[in-house]
Amino acid sequence: LRKMFSTIDPYARCIERIRATIKQADLEVDLYDDEQAKEIYNLSCSSGGKNLPEENRIPGEYPVMGSNGQVGTHNSYLVEGPSVIVGRKGSAGQIVWEEKNCNPIDTTFYVNLLDDTYNIKFVYYMLMAIDVRQIPKQKRSTGVPGLSRKDVYQLMLPIIPSQIQEELIKKCDIIKNKYETTRMTVDEYYLKIREVFLKKNIFRIVENED
Secondary structure (H helix, E strand, C coil): CECCCCCCCHHHHHHCCCCCEEEECCEEEECCCCCCCEEHHHHEEEEECECCCHHHCCCCCEEEEECCEEEEEECCCCECCCEEEEECCCCCCCEEEECCCEEEECCEEEEEECCCCCCHHHHHHHHHHHCCCHHHHHHHHHCCCCCCHHHHHCCEECCCCHHHHHHHHHHHHHHHHHHHHCCCCHHHHHHHHHHHHHHCCCCCCCCECC
């Protein structure tokens, strides 16, 4: 068994293997049945960004996205927005939301949804709630830096009813707006998003079998 997240932090240890239910319109939905949990690569494709050195960029309307956010502009784009950018090197595991068509560079991954199971913004907040930044920190002891696509593929996400996804997105959007307009730190932002998911018992950390 690969216990990718079982020792990440006290929060992860507390919620590991939690089975939770949602009551919506008097209907109880078990979110965490093993038949329902899907590995993220079955629902989305984590693609690598493309090399776009500064000297090759032509200033334009499309953001150039690095592992910690926008690092420039270009006159064409690689990915249609909105998109979720995941830091691969540098700020590894950092999750960035970009509304516009953009250019993720080769220090990042970007998420392409393969079906309509998830709202792309829900995936953004879910990855923040899991706090993917912790994976590279755990790997430092092994001498393997950064975040690999395999690391992301080992994540499993439960199937969440669309109306619950929308409810969570609205709550998290309020926090996101406060983050963007106040002096909230990045760590505080991640923690507040995590708290929204924990209060709803929305996610669990799972073990993947070889």
